[in-house]
Amino acid sequence: xxxxxxxxxxxxxxxxxxxxxxxxxxxxxxxxxxxxxxxxxxxxxxxxxxxxxxxxxxxxxxxxxxxxxxxxxxxxxxxxxxxxxxxxxxxxxxxxxxxxxxxxxxxxxxxxxxxxxxxxxxxxxxxxxxxxxxxxxxxxxxxxxxxxxxxxxxxxxxxxxxxxxxxxxxxxxxxxxxxxxxxxxxxxxxxxxxxxxxxxxxxxxxxxxxxxxxxxxxxxxxxxxxxxxxxxxxxxxxxxxxxxxxxxxxxxxxxxxxxxxxxxx
Amino acid sequence: xxxxxxxxxxxxxxxxxxxxxxxxxxxxxxxxxxxxxxxxxxxxxxxxxxxxxxxxxxxxxxxxxxxxxxxxxxxxxxxxxxxxxxxxxxxxxxxxxxxxxxxxxxxxxxxxxxxxxxxxxxxxxxxxxxxxxxxxxxxxxxxxxxxxxxxxxxxxxxxxxxxxxxxxxxxxxxxxxxxxxxxxxxxxxxxxxxxxxxxxxxxxxxxxxxxxxxxxxxxxxxxxxxxxxxxxxxxxxxxxxxxxxxxxxxxxxxxxxxxxxxxxx
Numbered sequence: 438x439x440x441x442x443x444x445x446x447x448x449x450x451x452x453x454x455x456x457x458x459x460x461x462x463x464x465x466x467x468x469x470x471x472x473x474x475x476x477x478x479x480x481x482x483x484x485x486x487x488x489x490x491x492x493x494x495x496x497x498x499x500x501x502x503x504x505x506x507x508x509x510x511x512x513x514x515x516x517x518x519x520x521x522x523x524x525x526x527x528x529x530x531x532x533x534x535x536x537x538x539x540x541x542x543x544x545x546x547x548x549x550x551x552x553x554x555x556x557x558x559x560x561x562x563x564x565x566x567x568x569x570x571x572x573x574x575x576x577x578x579x580x581x582x583x584x585x586x587x588x589x590x591x592x593x594x595x596x597x598x599x600x601x602x603x604x605x606x607x608x609x610x611x612x613x614x615x616x617x618x619x620x621x622x623x624x625x626x627x628x629x630x631x632x633x634x635x636x637x638x639x640x641x642x643x644x645x646x647x648x649x650x651x652x653x654x655x656x657x658x659x660x661x662x663x664x665x666x667x668x669x670x671x672x673x674x675x676x677x678x679x680x681x682x683x684x685x686x687x688x689x690x691x692x693x694x695x696x697x698x699x700x701x702x
Numbered sequence: 703x704x705x706x707x708x709x710x711x712x713x714x715x716x717x718x719x720x721x722x723x724x725x726x727x728x729x730x731x732x733x734x735x736x737x738x739x740x741x742x743x744x745x746x747x748x749x750x751x752x753x754x755x756x757x758x759x760x761x762x763x764x765x766x767x768x769x770x771x772x773x774x775x776x777x778x779x780x781x782x783x784x785x786x787x788x789x790x791x792x793x794x795x796x797x798x799x800x801x802x803x804x805x806x807x808x809x810x811x812x813x814x815x816x817x818x819x820x821x822x823x824x825x826x827x828x829x830x831x832x833x834x835x836x837x838x839x840x841x842x843x844x845x846x847x848x849x850x851x852x853x854x855x856x857x858x859x860x861x862x863x864x865x866x867x868x869x870x871x872x873x874x875x876x877x878x879x880x881x882x883x884x885x886x887x888x889x890x891x892x893x894x895x896x897x898x899x900x901x902x903x904x905x906x907x908x909x910x911x912x913x914x915x916x917x918x919x920x921x922x923x924x925x926x927x928x929x930x931x932x933x934x935x936x937x938x939x940x941x942x943x944x945x946x947x948x949x950x951x952x953x954x955x956x957x958x959x960x961x962x963x964x965x966x967x
């Protein structure tokens with residue numbers, strides 16, 4: 438059995454009850470090194486398998502193999518299991534693998550194994566969703582996302598930067614509230630600045646657009662700030678920062694960033 | 703104390719642990735009639751206050767008043783507390799109300815109440831996020847959202863239809879995976895068809911684009927279907943349907959809708 442779970446921001450309280458139960462029930466917890474550390478103290482007696490970033494395929498293959506061998510495996514993703522998570526890659530690998538598997542099954546049948554079905558460890562994964570950073574950070578930030586929203590990652594490891602720019606411009610044109618994941622890292626310290634420049638030059642946003650950031654959502658060292666798009670350009674984000682860029686309606690109310698939906702008060 | 707909680711799709715297992723604890727700890731549960739019914743059986747001994755749709759402001763004002771009066775109030779939202787939820791409206795009302803409150807406080811001070819601070823029931827709401835339908839439905843559907851995504855509601859009760867059309871076109875231009883909330887209702891049975899027409903006429907999408915729907919996510923009567931954009935046009939959605947429109951990369955793998963991120967396998 439293979440269960441792909443989203444653990445939310447990381448602390449136990451932010452997990453769904455079904456995710457907590459799945460982690461409790463499994464033999465083996467697999468995931469990205471950083472995220473697995475968030476659950477290890479809760480379940481110290483499980484078997485763990487972690488790989489660093491860029492080794493996602495290896496991690497998913499290992500999880501599938503373990504499930505095929507009869508283990509109860511939980512694949513841990515931060516936030517949601519689908520949004521920039523591993524659910525898609527597992528489906529892709531199983532999609533291919535299941536075809537191979539069918540061939541193997543047919544071959545085994547063909548070799549005359551008493552005419553009965555020979556199913557060698559077929560895996561039907563279960564996916565449990567979790568609270569994605571857009572939502573957990575928004576709860577800290579006020580209610581920036583109350584309206585139409587677009588989620589964009591600034592990481593160009595798997596998506597060309599030109600396409601990211603196109604998406605930023607399209608989201609500005611559509612007046613979406615924009616939530617940026619992976620706004621910067623050591624290797625690309627200026628990507629948030631570049632994204633702000635794309636938005637400012639799009640002609641659809643002014644420098645005084647209300648924006649906000651949250652770091653370490655729901656974890657030790659949680660920080661938040663509210664600022665204009667002009668100031669966001671100079672903000673030094675990191676891998677643990679989630680960024681909110683308001684739409685035309687977004688306001689600062691006290692310390693909160695709020696996008697009114699238009700209820701008549 | 704006023705806590706605004708997102709309960710996820712509705713069943714207990716889909717709530718976060720902190721939301722469950724907040725509901726357990728409160729005296730009074732407030733919400734939209736349909737969503738409150740999802741939690742009533744779990745907490746039968748609470749006081750309940752519900753209003754139907756279109757009476758959100760009344761509902762939020764009542765919750766704020768009860769919190770001011772010293773009650774422990776939980777405002778229940780389906781999915782997330784922010785995405786099309788009540789967190790924003792509560793902030794707006796408290797933003798206004800707190801200004802009035804300050805005036806009252808100053809007035810009370812001015813009237814010479816022994817020079818001490820007279821704080822009349824100030825409310826600092828806490829917002830707890832939940833799993834929004836985009837994510838809970840995606841977990842049922844496979845992994846359609848693995849990539850950049852845009853969430854758009856087709857309800858024109860608070861947003862003019864022209865703006866919804868603009869957002870659909872912008873999301874198609876940006877090659878976002880699109881998740882549609884409120885795709886149809888009794889009063890607007892043809893809105894999903896109209897949205898599909900906007901996308902098909904945008905020039906950015908073909909009729910064979912991979913799409914999917916999920917009804918009654920995580921509840922009795924859960925249903926899912928995978929289809930092309932051309933067929934989605936004729937699909938009869940309702941208020942409990944969440945719709946996924948793939949981007950250029952989205953594939954059907956078995957019964958699943960998957961948007962690959964581009965990992966090299």
